[in-house]
Amino acid sequence: MTDSALPVTEQAVSRFVTNYLESLGATIHKDEQRWTISMPANPVTELSFDDTVVNLVADPAEVDDDTLSLAPGSDLFERIVDDAVNREALGSVTLTGDNIEFDSPNWVASDSVEVTNQQFTPYYDRHALCVLFHIGVETVSEYQREMIMPGAVDLTDHEQRPQLAHSYLELTEQSGSALSGGSCEPSDSELTEAITACREMVITKLDPEIQEIREKATRTATAEIEEYRQYLQQRQKELKNEKQKLAERIDELSKATESTSERTERLKRLRKRKQLRSDLTDLRDELDDVRDSLDQGMPKKRTAVRDRHALTVRVRPVTSTVITYERGDMEFSIQADSRSATLTCDYAVGIGTLSQPTCKQCGTALNMKNLAVISSSVVTGQQCCGE
Numbered sequence: 001m002t003d004s005a006l007p008v009t010e011q012a013v014s015r016f017v018t019n020y021l022e023s024l025g026a027t028i029h030k031d032e033q034r035w036t037i038s039m040p041a042n043p044v045t046e047l048s049f050d051d052t053v054v055n056l057v058a059d060p061a062e063v064d065d066d067t068l069s070l071a072p073g074s075d076l077f078e079r080i081v082d083d084a085v086n087r088e089a090l091g092s093v094t095l096t097g098d099n100i101e102f103d104s105p106n107w108v109a110s111d112s113v114e115v116t117n118q119q120f121t122p123y124y125d126r127h128a129l130c131v132l133f134h135i136g137v138e139t140v141s142e143y144q145r146e147m148i149m150p151g152a153v154d155l156t157d158h159e160q161r162p163q164l165a166h167s168y169l170e171l172t173e174q175s176g177s178a179l180s181g182g183s184c185e186p187s188d189s190e191l192t193e194a195i196t197a198c199r200e201m202v203i204t205k206l207d208p209e210i211q212e213i214r215e216k217a218t219r220t221a222t223a224e225i226e227e228y229r230q231y232l233q234q235r236q237k238e239l240k241n242e243k244q245k246l247a248e249r250i251d252e253l254s255k256a257t258e259s260t261s262e263r264t265e266r267l268k269r270l271r272k273r274k275q276l277r278s279d280l281t282d283l284r285d286e287l288d289d290v291r292d293s294l295d296q297g298m299p300k301k302r303t304a305v306r307d308r309h310a311l312t313v314r315v316r317p318v319t320s321t322v323i324t325y326e327r328g329d330m331e332f333s334i335q336a337d338s339r340s341a342t343l344t345c346d347y348a349v350g351i352g353t354l355s356q357p358t359c360k361q362c363g364t365a366l367n368m369k370n371l372a373v374i375s376s377s378v379v380t381g382q383q384c385c386g387e
């Protein structure tokens with residue numbers, strides 16, 4: 001779950017705020033959704049909490065005005081995100097084989113074969129950077145989506161490590177600050193490059209979602225323009241009718257004026273006709289405008305509507321953590337009936353096996369379709385070389 005976009009739900013708010021404030025030394029007493037937060041005596045941040053009571057809710061509109069709410073999009077949440085962005089906090093942790101249990105590999109799934117033991121031998125440490133990004137997708141008129149998404153890459157070669165980000169975030173949720181710190185201190189340029197790589201990873205992952213929001217915005221804009229076109233066509237029809245009626249009235253008035261010899265009455269009708277002619281000119285102008293706008297495809301309206309629905313995607317790193325993790329060999333002991341065998345794979349803590357284990361006889365990958373079996377004391381694939 002953590003390696004894909006987390007919409008900023010109540011749970012994501014809760015997790016991020018807890019981790020971030022605790023990393024600043026805050027104490028949080030939680031009584032279900034009611035939290036009492038205090039900052040240490042000399043806080044490293046401008047955020048101030050002094051036995052401050054906040055309510056964790058899904059929607060800021062749920063609580064009264066005098067209660068401080070912590071919710072996606074709430075002022076307090078935005079302030080905490082801004083603070084994290086400004087502080088560019090860099091943490092470090094070390095993940096060792098003791099921190100993480102490795103689940104049974106998926107290439108052992110049959111009833112007759114089981115992994116009886118797995119032994120990890122770490123050979124060396126690697127370093128990765130995990131960055132949590134706050135992502136805001138917005139248009140001029142509304143906030144579309146708010147997300148928190150992690151990206152993780154190896155510090156040296158920038159290889160993507162989504163599984164490591166997943167493991168690290170799960171661990172921090174379970175054990176909080178109990179994880180031990182790391183010793184790696186990357187240079188500024190190393191950090192900048194790794195953050196850029198993480199950002200690219202997140203943006204690529206986010207792309208389908210952004211496309212979807214963009215398409216929705218485009219559909220809304222198109223519908224709005226079409227609605228306006230229909231309005232203009234209707235208006236054009238009305239104006240033509242009015243013009244027709246007015247022209248007829250002017251004609252009638254001209255005839256009536258000609259047949260009147262009485263001076264005052266004649267002047268009155270002439271004045272009336274002059275006013276109607278002026279109204280007719282106004283009508284014609286408006287009609288011309290409407291016709292031009294329709295003929296040219298309503299350029300002004302189009303620009304205004306498109307601007308209003310244009311998307312801005314803001315991707316801001318809120319926290320970065322250097323993760324030191326062990327790499328080495330994982331040796332699996334496998335048993336089937338009375339036969340047993342071992343299999344060794346490249347393994348990294350928090351990531352899992354780095355190479356797919358293969359059949360000892362023919363080298364075909366072992367997986368859910370080619371389950372591990374044992375023949376002549378070696379591990380082989382059921383499909384490729386099974387009995």
Ligand SMILES: [Zn+2]
Nearest residue numbers: 359362384385
């Ligand atoms: Zn084979």
